[in-house]
Amino acid sequence: xxSSPKRPRWAVVPLGGLRxxxxxxxxxxxATGCTIERADVxxxxxxxxxxxxxxxxxxxxxxxxxxxxxxxxSLDTLYHDSVTVFEGANVDRGWLAYRDGHLAPELExxxxxxxxxxxxxxxxxxxxAWATFSYRLAAVADGEPVSARGVGTLVLRRLGGRWLVxxxxxxxxxxx
Numbered sequence: 001x002x003s004s005p006k007r008p009r010w011a012v013v014p015l016g017g018l019r020x021x022x023x024x025x026x027x028x029x030x031a032t033g034c035t036i037e038r039a040d041v042x043x044x045x046x047x048x049x050x051x052x053x054x055x056x057x058x059x060x061x062x063x064x065x066x067x068x069x070x071x072x073x074s075l076d077t078l079y080h081d082s083v084t085v086f087e088g089a090n091v092d093r094g095w096l097a098y099r100d101g102h103l104a105p106e107l108e109x110x111x112x113x114x115x116x117x118x119x120x121x122x123x124x125x126x127x128x129a130w131a132t133f134s135y136r137l138a139a140v141a142d143g144e145p146v147s148a149r150g151v152g153t154l155v156l157r158r159l160g161g162r163w164l165v166x167x168x169x170x171x172x173x174x175x176x
Contacts (some may be wrong), residue, residue, distance in 0.1 A: 052163070053122045056129045056156055059163050064115045070107045072099060079165045080157065086169040110139040110146070127158040135170070148172050 059078055066074040076095070085092040085102070092098035107113075120133045130153060137148045152170035156163045 049124050052124055052129065052158070056122045056124075056131060056163050057120065059156065059165070060117065060120065060131055060133075060154065063165070064117065067107070067115060068113045070113070072104060072107070075099070075103070080159070083165055084167050086167075088171060109141050112138075112140045114138045129156045129158070129163065130154065131156070 063075065063078055066072075066078070076099070079095045079098075081095050082093075083095050083098065085098045087102075090102075092102055114137070116136045117133045118136070120131060122129055122131045132151070132153050134151050135149065137146075139146050150170055150172040152168065154165050155167035157166050
């Protein structure tokens, strides 16, 4: 007899006949709009801040697309090895710990993953950027629709000419 896979740290709980995904994956974002807030007049590359803001927005979008595809190899290129990930009360330290212990099992359990980010705001300060956003996740788990919504912050650093996520913090909002 085949045992069912161990559930990831997030839990699917009944809520008014629907199921609510309590904690969504932080690496799951779709950029639908972006507001530029200026901390610096020029970026480390000497370009106007809009250039790096757009690059950060593309990283956020690629995280969302990779999550939807279940593409861990692509996600490997977007997160720093020593990233910290805070989701609700859970903390993962290091990309491999988060990827293998949290994200991979989550991707395995969720089908038809869709992510949407609203109110994405990017702020730059030298080689550091932070993005704040609200998110919505819709998926299917165990044949049942699940959804979640919440807020989050990503902190990125420009390292070796690329923007990498060094910290992620998401909090689910009750009422999916």
